[in-house]
Every structure is written in structure tokens, then in C-alpha cells.
Amino acid sequence: MKTKEYKRWQIISHAVMIFFTVCALFPFVLLIVASFTDNQWATVNGFSFFPGKLSLAAYEYIASSWGLIGRAYLMTIIVTVVGTALSIIVTTMFAYALSDNELIGGRVLNFLCIFTMLFGGGIVASYYCWNQIFHVRDTIWALILPGLMMNAFNVILVKNYYKFSIPSALKEAARIDGASEMKTFRSIILPLARPIIATIGLMTGLIYWNDWTNGLYYLTQRGGSKYYTIQLILNQINENISYLSKNASQFGNVSVGSLPSTTVRMAIAVVGILPVLIVYPFLQKYFVKGITLGAVKE
Secondary structure (H helix, E strand, O other): OOOOHHHHHHHHHHHHHHHHHHHHHHHHHHHHHHHOOOOHHHHHOOOOOOOOOOOOOOHHHHHOHHHHHHHHHHHHHHHHHHHOOOHHHHHHHHHHHHHOOOOOOHHHHHHHHHHHHOOOOHHHHHHHHHHHHHHOOOOOOHHOOOOOOOOOOHHHHHHHHHHOOOHHHHHHHHHOOOHHHHHHHHHHHHOOOOOHHHHHHHHHHHHHHHHHHHHHHHHHOOOOOHHOOHHHHHHHHHHHHHHHOHHHHOOOOOHHHOOOOOOOHHHHHHHHHHHHHHHHHHHHHHHHHHHHHHOOOO
8 A cells, every 4th residue: 555655755756856857858958949049149148048039040051061961861870770780689699698607608708798898909909900900991881890889788788688587498498399599599589688679779879870980080081971970970060160160251251250150059969869859759668678677687
């Protein structure tokens, strides 16, 4: 039965969560409002939830470059989908092998997996390996493979989910019936692991969508510009506006100095996060369930 103390704690906990939710939403609301604020008004008065003058100049500037942005959006979607799919395949299969206590060399593989969470070779060594050995420079694989395709944290989450959330009797029964490891993995493990797969898929997809460092390191304007993602393009637009605004007097063009250099940064951020905000609510229930079950070890 729900006692008065239980109800009181329920009210307090809900009030606290509502407070933190509102605090988390405020920056997004300010970001959207600021992107529709007039640039000159924002420069003088700063950003506000209730701006004195609204304007679409920031979005008009982005729309003027939509041919370039649209291609970058398509490339970002391709990289995110392909990278996330490959990451899920590699992570789930590697975690399935590590979840088997009878795996020969399992301790060594576990150690190597955890070791990558603590130590790394650095940017120079990584760049040399991916560029000189794997030759991913100025290819689409430069946006998929280096440092993003497999994450040790995700492997541990999935491994714990396999070990403590899926009964081992199911795997033993499948083996008795003559099922191979791949058949067991594909027909029994994967259908039961949908929450954790959706969880790592969401986290990996966010990483791929927001990544711009791989493009900065491995794509050149001469040979790899056709593979630029939305984050790289928007960052370029932001840098170009900053340069034009700082050197407006050298161009002798009044329109250059009137570019929405302040509000366009907010508009760029809105354009970058909009697809994520649309997709996340549909995967939220799997995200919460998967990361909770995958992190528990009994």
C-alpha cells in the first residue's frame, strides 16, 4: 500500500526531476529563439528569451548555401547509418564471444578491451596508422573507421547484458539441439538483446552524427571535400562568416559587414541537432532500459 511517506517522496522526486528537466530545456529554447533574433539587436543587447526584434537572416544565409548543405546532410546520413550498422555488428559479436566463460583466451581479450579505455597511442600514431597503413585518407572510410566503429564501453555494456539478462539455459538448449554458435547468436541472442542494441545504436549514431574531427584529420579540400559531412560544412560556414565579418572593410561591400555573424552560429547549431531531436524520442525507452540492464552486474 502507498503510505503518506511514499506519496511525499514521490512528489518530491517528481518536483526535483521536473526542475532539472526545465533547466536542461532552457538552453535549447534559448538556442532556438536566438537563431531567430535580429543580428544587430543581439549584438547590442545579447541573447534573450524575449528578443526585441526577430529576423530570418541567419536561416536565409544557410538556405543560400543549401546545395552544399544538402549534399553534406546526405553524406552525414550515409556515414551515420553505415557506421552505426558496422559498429553494432562488430560490438555485438565481440561481446558475445567475451560473454562465454569457456572462451579460450577470454581473459586476454577482456584485458585488451579494457586496456583501450585507459590508454591510447595518441593522434600522431593514429594518423600514421590510418593514413600510411590503411590508406583511408580522402575516402568515406576515413569518417567511419578511425576511433568510432567500436567502443570498449559499448562492448562491456553488451557483454554484461548477455551474461546477466539472457538465461544461459537458452544457449545450452540451442547447443543441445545442434545449433551452431552463429545460429544461436542470430536466432536467440539478438532478438532478446534489442534494448541494448538500440542503446548502443543510439549512442554510436550520435557520435557519428556529431563527429567532425575525423574529417578534419583525414579529408583534404582537394581530394576529400566531396565527403564533407554536415558538421564540417557548418563549421566551414561559421569560419567563413567570422573571417568576412572581421575583414569587411577590405572587401568594400556593405552586405559583407551586415552578415548575421552572431545569430548564424545559433542557427547552425539548430540545423545540426534538429535530426537528433526528432529521432531520439522514438528510441528513448530502449535507451533507458538497455543502459540500465547492461550496466548491472549481479
